[in-house]
Amino acid sequence: MKILMVSIFAPHFFNWTEQLEDSGHEIYWLDVFDSGAEVDQISFVHQITGWRYRWNYPGRYFIKKNFTWLNRFLNIFNERKLQNILEKKIEEIKPDAVHSFVMYLGTAPILDVMKKHPNLKWIYSSWGSDLYYYRHLKDFHKDMQQTFPYIDYMFADCKRDHVIAQENGFKGEFLGVFPGGGGFDLQGLEPFMLDADKRDVLLIKGYQGKHGKSIEVLKAIEELQLKLKNYKIIIFGADKETKEHVESSKINEWPNLKCYGKIERNEVLRLMGRSRIYIGNSTSDGLPNTLLEAIVMGAFPIQSNPGGATAEIIKDGMNGMLIQNPTNSSEIKEILESILNGDADIDKGVKYNFEYLRTALDREKVKERVLEKYRIVEKNIN
Known part of the structure; x- marks a missing residue:
């Protein structure tokens, strides 16, 4: 044909x-x-x-x-x-x-x-x-x-x-x-993946732009500094608006926070393989590629749910968390805080994703x- x-x-x-x-x-x-x-x-x-x-x-x-x-x-x-x-x-x-x-x-x-x-x-x-x-x-x-x-x-x-x-x-x-x-080339990604007990990264997609709402995520973490002290907080793909927000806010002084602009896809996958939690937030999207990358790399996803698209694969509170209002930083703070408090079983959620979602993405x-x-x-x- x-x-x-x-x-x-x-x-x-x-x-x-x-x-x-x-x-x-x-x-x-x-x-x-x-x-x-x-x-x-x-x-x-x-x-x-x-x-x-x-x-x-x-x-x-x-x-x-x-x-x-x-x-x-x-x-x-x-x-x-x-x-x-x-x-x-x-x-x-x-x-x-x-x-x-x-x-x-x-x-x-x-x-x-x-x-x-x-x-x-x-x-x-x-x-x-x-x-x-x-x-x-x-x-x-x-x-x-x-x-x-x-x-x-x-x-x-x-x-x-x-x-x-x-x-x-x-x-x-x-x-x-x-x-x-x-x-995804699942076998080829194995070398990038750390065991759960060695993961210490909270990874945040830094896109603001037309649809992204990364700044709402950054506002949400501002009041969680003590609870995040054992995490390395990495913002990737940060655009100009996101970088300016970081530079003007108190999180810019956090010793465990780094902010990167656009990075190669392989580097994103490496970061996902080190991450315990991943957060992606936007007002409009389908099933984001970064969400799928988090799933195949073993990071527990917190993701916005425009039009119910994310809910097609994420069961809220089980194999990830859904952000229903991406413009509400208080909601995002509550979701992240509940995970840090142990209300969600991250390991169980990641295991589910590996058994039921990851293999289908081969x-x-x-x-x-x-x-x-x-x-x-x-x-x-x-």
Whole structure:
């Protein structure tokens, strides 16, 4: 089967697509915003890049950075449209299916092209906040409602998004819930994992931004200094807002606290493997990849629950704790304090995650299920 992927340049997409290597399918990728770079991780894929600009004239980056109005004007003549390139590639490649990722970036924008090819199977994958957040924005919601009736198949990272899709016109076949970036190499992660009695890290995801609420977590720990004295508190992925909060608050003086900006994924996994407790907090997400990383690495998760997505795998108080109001630092403080007081059996929760969740996240098992779903699509091609 020839599959034309339409996606932004993103690690989630590369990890997902890597599952299709040696699958027998012929894979093409149209880079939605045209980063101009080919990706070694998916070297087996025919990568369509370098399509966006007619002329890469001298000084283009300088003008783009310093003269926004001029850049917009020049792009009227210099920038090719994604829809035109997609139409051209469909005619050239003659794919059996188009698989688009993320509604508002890679899916709704190609609706008019896909309408012209009603016999071409259309697969869609939702990630994170793709549907949950953007359905509240009028224009995006309208795009969603116009696009879903034409989609034949759907992958999601949580059941919640399938419900949202159905509420907005999706009548195709739901192919199931899968980690957005595929599974994990569990055997390869073993060297990064410490035994429970050697774990001393409280790990906090430091993203604030549009959806993140890391600052509420930091406010929650401010009054728990004595109870956290035996923990190494590590904040990772801290953005500017989070760093500024740390620097201006009393936790900045804590000798057992460190704050890091963006770090490599392998380093995140190493930190998870040292962590006793992990906290992730946001107002909008699917099943966060960092939550799954905490589960496979043996950290006890405290995670926000937008739209009930986290509750699909976390039983509150048993194999993790759910933050129901991510903007309420008092609630987060109470949850963490209850764990520090021993109200939740961390070891029992981690054991449950290992027995019932971790094994299902094995990369080869996930890959096998994913390829089975693509075979369903292949069988239904006219």
